[in-house]
Amino acid sequence: xxxxSGGASLADLRIESLHKSFGPVDVLKGIDLAIRDGExxxxxxxxxxxxxxxxxxxxxLETLTGGAIHLGGRDITDLPSARRDIAMVFQNxxxxxxxxxxxxxxxxxxxNGMKTAEIDRRVAEAADILRITDLLARKPKQLSGGQxxxxxxxxxxxxxxxxxxxxxxxxxxxxxxxxTMRAELAALHERLGVTxxxxxxxxxxxxxxxxxxxxxxxxxxSQFGSPLELFHRPxxxxxxxxxxxxxxxxxxxRITGQGEGAITLRADGTASDLTxxxxxxxxxxxxxxxxxxxxxxxxVGEGEGQLTGTVQLMERLGTESHAHIALADGTVLVAIxxxxxxxxxxxxxxxxxxxADAHVFDADGLALPRxxxxxxxxxxxx
Amino acid sequence: MRKTLAYAALIFLSxxxxxxxxxxLITAVKSQADLVAYPxxxxxxxxxxxxxxxxxxxxxxNIFLKNSVIVVVLSTIGQLFSSSLVAFGFARFRFPGRDxxxxxxxxxxxxxxxxxxxxxxxxxxxLGWINxxxxxxxxxxxxxxxxxxxxxxxxxxxxxxxxxxxxMDGANAWQIYWKIHLPLMAPALVLVGTFQFINAWNDxxxxxIYLNDQTTYTLPLGLALxxxxxxVDVVSIAAVTIILxxxxxxxxxxxxxxxxxxxxxxxxxx
Ligand SMILES: Nc1ncnc2c1ncn2[C@@H]1O[C@H](COP(=O)(O)OP(=O)(O)O)[C@@H](O)[C@H]1O
Ligand SMILES: [Mg+2]
Numbered sequence: 001x002x003x004x005s006g007g008a009s010l011a012d013l014r015i016e017s018l019h020k021s022f023g024p025v026d027v028l029k030g031i032d033l034a035i036r037d038g039e040x041x042x043x044x045x046x047x048x049x050x051x052x053x054x055x056x057x058x059x060x061l062e063t064l065t066g067g068a069i070h071l072g073g074r075d076i077t078d079l080p081s082a083r084r085d086i087a088m089v090f091q092n093x094x095x096x097x098x099x100x101x102x103x104x105x106x107x108x109x110x111x112n113g114m115k116t117a118e119i120d121r122r123v124a125e126a127a128d129i130l131r132i133t134d135l136l137a138r139k140p141k142q143l144s145g146g147q148x149x150x151x152x153x154x155x156x157x158x159x160x161x162x163x164x165x166x167x168x169x170x171x172x173x174x175x176x177x178x179x180t181m182r183a184e185l186a187a188l189h190e191r192l193g194v195t196x197x198x199x200x201x202x203x204x205x206x207x208x209x210x211x212x213x214x215x216x217x218x219x220x221x222s223q224f225g226s227p228l229e230l231f232h233r234p235x236x237x238x239x240x241x242x243x244x245x246x247x248x249x250x251x252x253x254r255i256t257g258q259g260e261g262a263i264t265l266r267a268d269g270t271a272s273d274l275t276x277x278x279x280x281x282x283x284x285x286x287x288x289x290x291x292x293x294x295x296x297x298x299x300v301g302e303g304e305g306q307l308t309g310t311v312q313l314m315e316r317l318g319t320e321s322h323a324h325i326a327l328a329d330g331t332v333l334v335a336i337x338x339x340x341x342x343x344x345x346x347x348x349x350x351x352x353x354x355x356a357d358a359h360v361f362d363a364d365g366l367a368l369p370r371x372x373x374x375x376x377x378x379x380x381x382x
Numbered sequence: 383m384r385k386t387l388a389y390a391a392l393i394f395l396s397x398x399x400x401x402x403x404x405x406x407l408i409t410a411v412k413s414q415a416d417l418v419a420y421p422x423x424x425x426x427x428x429x430x431x432x433x434x435x436x437x438x439x440x441x442x443x444n445i446f447l448k449n450s451v452i453v454v455v456l457s458t459i460g461q462l463f464s465s466s467l468v469a470f471g472f473a474r475f476r477f478p479g480r481d482x483x484x485x486x487x488x489x490x491x492x493x494x495x496x497x498x499x500x501x502x503x504x505x506x507x508x509l510g511w512i513n514x515x516x517x518x519x520x521x522x523x524x525x526x527x528x529x530x531x532x533x534x535x536x537x538x539x540x541x542x543x544x545x546x547x548x549x550m551d552g553a554n555a556w557q558i559y560w561k562i563h564l565p566l567m568a569p570a571l572v573l574v575g576t577f578q579f580i581n582a583w584n585d586x587x588x589x590x591i592y593l594n595d596q597t598t599y600t601l602p603l604g605l606a607l608x609x610x611x612x613x614v615d616v617v618s619i620a621a622v623t624i625i626l627x628x629x630x631x632x633x634x635x636x637x638x639x640x641x642x643x644x645x646x647x648x649x650x651x652x
Contacts (some may be wrong), residue, residue: 043619059546059550060550061546061550062584078445080549081546081549081550082549082550082551082552082553083569086550087550088550090543090546090547092542092543094543094544094546094547095544095547096544096547096548097544097563098562098565098566106551107548107551107561108550108551108552108553110554111552111557155547155551159551178566215553239439309595
């Protein structure tokens with residue numbers, strides 16, 4: 001129960017080759033993760049990729065098919081949920097409907113035989129932090145979605161766990177409240193300093209809240225890194241396509257030459273080679289994929305740049321415009337330009353891919369190492 | 383127009399249902415002369431309320447009442463406890479053969495009481511329970527398929543995350559049953575309790591088979607004593623029948639809204 005006192009037992013979470021299958025279906029296919037004490041980590045991935053299953057495995061609500069979990073140096077793999085020193089906030093809140101807010105929050109404490117005075121103190125403290133003090137006598141039915149969410153968080157806080165698990169805690173709230181609660185969660189983490197794992201399928205939530213993000217794809221860790229790492233150095237095609245909105249543009253390409261610390265390649269439909277700085281030496285016989293983020297793809301005059309296409313759709317968002325440009329083979333690329341860019345539907349335009357901003361993925365979909373400009377590099381290594 | 387017809391039909395049906403009760407009530411307060419008068423007296427001039435106390439005093443109804451209360455209270459507690467516990471097991475635990483066992487349990491609903499009567503008698507006779515109230519109480523502690531089914535359906539409407547939250551809060555299976563599901567089931571339990579109460583209160587055949595000694599009789603058996611070999615005390619039968627109707631009626635009025643609630647399936651939401 002002692003949290004980070006003297007730093008002796010840090011609440012590091014270590015997961016080793018965790019496997020989980022439901023009958024014949026492998027849901028988690030070997031997860032390795034090391035999460036540091038006090039870190040805010042998100043599990044991000046499309047629906048059905050196994051985020052909840054991974055979280056529930058950590059909580060002890062699923063029996064593992066294989067692997068081990070350590071928390072703060074203890075092997076908790078076979079411990080029952082209640083003895084793991086972990087609290088969880090469920091997506092549907094899972095408040096006890098027949099108990100008022102106070103009882104909901106104190107239920108776990110009184111089950112563990114805590115003294116009434118201490119329970120009252122903790123409930124009052126948590127209620128104060130979450131500003132639900134005047135709701136303590138109410139039943140869950142009498143609360144709004146946002147208030148229920150707070151109570152669910154309060155129920156987790158009072159236990160002072162080593163690790164907080166939150167499964168899509170904001171997904172049942174309306175958009176406005178989601179933004180407010182997001183900020184409050186960040187503040188709460190700051191205040192409690194406790195390790196938090198946050199499951200979401202919303203990349204904005206993951207990117208804004210987390211120190212580091214685990215991107216999950218079909219039961220595997222696709223990449224584990226800081227939000228900016230994921231954005232600037234996606235490890236593979238999945239992460240590159242998943243992080244960032246609008247999505248990164250992809251073009252099939254082939255390697256035309258390899259020099260010292262650089263390769264040249266030619267994307268399908270382009271008129272000229274692109275020289276990209278990378279120490280990698282991919283097999284020239286195999287195709288690669290060229291990726292370029294919409295905000296880096298430049299619209300130029302027809303005949304300029306490497307590509308030519310027709311504007312299909314111009315989405316004007318005010319501060320910026322999203323141009324959807326169809327190439328001759330039907331591929332549609334998206335470019336973000338300024339809000340006042342004059343291009344209109346059916347216009348013929350040229351597209352320029354700045355070599356420094358290009359991402360290259362080998363035939364297996366893995367990213368080739370890329371050089372970043374010094375400012376970005378500094379941000380990433382902070 | 384359609385509304386008028388509907389009301390007419392409803393009033394007619396209500397009258398049809400209320401008539402026997404009213405007739406019994408009127409019979410209960412008749413004098414002996416009014417009872418045998420022909421043509422029958424529809425509305426007696428004198429209402430003999432003392433018939434109720436007289437009838438009650440003619441036999442040891444206080445003892446029958448005590449026996450009935452013991453049977454009803456203990457069997458209802460047993461039924462509520464055992465059926466909810468079994469339902470919780472079927473709703474929330476995974477174990478090999480669970481679904482097959484559940485179907486088997488439901489199948490027992492199809493065995494008519496008449497078929498079980500003799501084997502049960504032999505069993506209770508073997509246990510030495512004949513002429514005691516045990517055969518009327520103990521079986522209720524072993525749950526009833528229909529009630530188990532009903533309560534299981536009810537539990538299944540409650541999200542399993544609530545159980546999991548309780549588990550993380552440190553509750554064991556028993557505490558999850560006792561502190562979470564039992565209170566949440568309350569409306570369904572009122573329904574089950576009402577059914578069990580009324581069944582046990584009105585039960586005639588069970589006591590008739592298992593009880594021989596008048597000191598162990600329950601109220602329905604006591605009531606039947608008025609039907610003597612040579613004469614039938616109609617007024618006393620009517621009077622005691624009216625008294626026996628009151629507790630179930632009171633219970634039903636109290637339980638009505640819960641029963642409507644759980645019958646309509648509106649359980650705990652969000
Ligand atoms: N109890 C279960 N039994 C069978 N399959 C399950 C169970 N729980 C989850 N799954 C399956 O595991 C996969 C991952 O589910 P989940 O972890 O809930 O995904 P996510 O939270 O990322 O949307 C899904 O395909 C889902 O159908
Ligand atoms: Mg999920």
